[in-house]
Amino acid sequence: MNLVPAVQGKNINSVTGKLSNSDLAGRCLLDKVDDTGSSNEALVFHPVPGIRLGATCAGIKYNNRNDLVVIELAEGGNCAAVFTRNAFCAAPVTVAREHLLTAMPRYLLINSGNANAGTGKPGHSAAVESCKTLAATRGCAINQVLPFSTGVIGELLPLEKIAVAIPDALTSLTEQGWGTAARAIMTTDTVPKISSKQIELSGRTVTITGIAKGSGMIRPDMATMLAYIATDALVDRHLLQRCLESAVKPSFNSITVDGDTSTNDACVLMASGVSESSPITDEDSAEFACFSAAVEAVCMDLARAIVLDGEGATKLVEVLVEDAKTESEARDVAYTIAHSPLVKTALFASDPNWGRILAAVGRAGLADLDVNAIKIWLDDVCIVREGGRAKDYTEAAGQRVMDQSALTIRVALGRGDASTRILTCDLSYDYVKINAEYRS
Amino acid sequence: MNLVPAVQGKNINSVTGKLSNSDLAGRCLLDKVDDTGSSNEALVFHPVPGIRLGATCAGIKYNNRNDLVVIELAEGGNCAAVFTRNAFCAAPVTVAREHLLTAMPRYLLINSGNANAGTGKPGHSAAVESCKTLAATRGCAINQVLPFSTGVIGELLPLEKIAVAIPDALTSLTEQGWGTAARAIMTTDTVPKISSKQIELSGRTVTITGIAKGSGMIRPDMATMLAYIATDALVDRHLLQRCLESAVKPSFNSITVDGDTSTNDACVLMASGVSESSPITDEDSAEFACFSAAVEAVCMDLARAIVLDGEGATKLVEVLVEDAKTESEARDVAYTIAHSPLVKTALFASDPNWGRILAAVGRAGLADLDVNAIKIWLDDVCIVREGGRAKDYTEAAGQRVMDQSALTIRVALGRGDASTRILTCDLSYDYVKINAEYRS
CATH class of the missing domain: 3.10.20.340 (ArgJ beta chain, C-terminal domain)
Structure with a gap:
């Protein structure tokens, strides 16, 4: 496998490479943002047809920056996820696991500034309630919404602020929203983390784009910090999960900043299926191998970006x-x-x-x-x-x-x-x- | 068991307490020294009849301070020891283990400033040679000398400097040498560490005094940083080993500064046997229980002193x-x-x-x-x-x-x-x- 190495620094203005099966195109895009996370520099990525992202400022902990993100997966898409093995896992992790058992997600609801971890039953209720609010607004089932939180442990989620902000986040949904979302999920991160690649499958271009956050409390265990990856390929649900589990092992599960496994680690891989490429349903097919390699490359880029941005890291x-x-x-x-x-x-x-x-x-x-x-x-x-x-x-x-x-x-x-x-x-x-x- | 808590800070001028079986007398004595380790403040301790200590400046790494210590155990005494489990154990640890298998030690030869670890066969030869020089000077067998080193890893022991300094160290042997030795074995330590207790056994006062060094690379595993404890009680060799193994578990084996187990950890318990108290030969006797409790108390004091002096520690x-x-x-x-x-x-x-x-x-x-x-x-x-x-x-x-x-x-x-x-x-x-x- 020929992985394009991650590129550090500013002003990376090109994202594309050759579109071919053998040479995974794309680059890891990192650019420095100022302390408020509101850099004006553009993050470059390939949008993913069938995936829209929106962000807004709910004022959960930070002021003057976005801290609430909604990611929408087109109807008929598939979704895979892995989560932290920390026994004190956060309320949203528990709720997301429960929802995944009974429905295929349509929305991810992500906040930064508050981890909703170590919050007991009230924290669990808050996570469920936030999903309920979004579901009611969009007319979907509650279990089609997955909640995610990152930030300080032990403080109850300010549900009211989130409820007020959800319509704003939904209004801003766009396929161009990856950069905004990458910034909105940051906590102690100093740079947003995004990676974007395109491959050719059955004569059609397929995109895989992902974002992640993470800087401290980094020693993912069978999961990762928050990472959201999406493709427009049509991939069987079970294969999608297998692909994700295989991709996180050499990437997110092979990095450490400080050995502290988080309570909130989660990594999601969504496949909207709106690409005109053939469905991927055979684990032994060349298409699945190529797709999996591209997903792993995106995960490697993001994992490397997390370590590069490790708290205080200089090497x-x-x-x-x-x-x-x-x-x-x-x-x-x-x-x-x-x-x-x-x-x-x-x-x-x-x-x-x-x-x-x-x-x-x-x-x-x-x-x-x-x-x-x-x-x-x-x-x-x-x-x-x-x-x-x-x-x-x-x-x-x-x-x-x-x-x-x-x-x-x-x-x-x-x-x-x-x-x-x-x-x-x-x-x-x-x-x-x-x-x-x-x-x- | 009623342990007298360790006392931090300067100017502890009293070492004694009641002499009784039930109340373990003594205190952990810590006083601040200046950067050269040459504080003029006296460390207070009970000398141990049958144990003499000497120190000198061999110029191994430090200037203007002692860095070579000899501890002499009276003929007929017993000695127990435990060592690091780090697989890359230092040459002196290997040599000391070998010597303990075949003879009862008369001398401990300790240097600071150089760990003689990661030095391969030349390091092993250097450790043996240093024992040989001391043995030749004193007319004892080579395997009656145990070598110990602490300091930087990976540099070969400057044998010539040590050979030249050994006679000086031997000349300075005295039962009053505990404080000098406690300072001479320091590396990044900011305070010398000494603990001294007396108990009554069969109507006679028995002393247990110990010194230790350690500040970083502290997560002892079945042993400790360098620690040397001695008593004038007459204790069966096997019981002495059992007593030491039991004492290090809640003390040196239950502390950590940074999780880094050293290559050179060693803890030695010597019994000169010159006290007029009855020999301790029965594991189930009240005397052994009392003696063991006092040894454990000395170990606890020293272990606590190491953590208190942990590199950069404020709490x-x-x-x-x-x-x-x-x-x-x-x-x-x-x-x-x-x-x-x-x-x-x-x-x-x-x-x-x-x-x-x-x-x-x-x-x-x-x-x-x-x-x-x-x-x-x-x-x-x-x-x-x-x-x-x-x-x-x-x-x-x-x-x-x-x-x-x-x-x-x-x-x-x-x-x-x-x-x-x-x-x-x-x-x-x-x-x-x-x-x-x-x-x-």
């Missing part, structure tokens, strides 16, 4: 663990490195203090670990071999890698064929500042 | 998890809370952001967790009940607890009888500063 770090006995132990080692405050602060300092990486590998809890078989690299520089510092390692070579804004820590355990790859970031003063000075 | 936090199905799951919940960067930064900010605690409990990985049965308190203030914020909770009450420099987070899981208690600290700017600006 993007890929942790690659190879030659493990099982994927599970590879992940244990990778996450032990990625969560080590000592490794993360050394990364922030651009200090090739490789002893901290070695110590993290050693404490990852692997039985019968032969340290003499382990090799560790910073990018292409081997730092550890035969139980200690590699003989040809030089501080200058390590420093050269560490001075980059993106780097790979690679560990070969020398005991099997399994491997894993996760993305993380460093731990800076600003992480402490963001989480100590503001209640998020 | 001492006890995490108590009750009503768990197993102790293992209680510890999973406790460590998930204690390692959560979001909980730790909220503690630093004195922000009663209890939603972050709730989210940490929820992501601890317990199967079939009924969140409605969980209760969470900050000291005596109930913050979570019935799946959400306790009805009678007020922000003012939470703030009152958070404003303290020491507090307890208590979680009742409502699903069993097991419990655990660990100590941790907050995550401040200074943690990042200490670990980003200096290579430790």
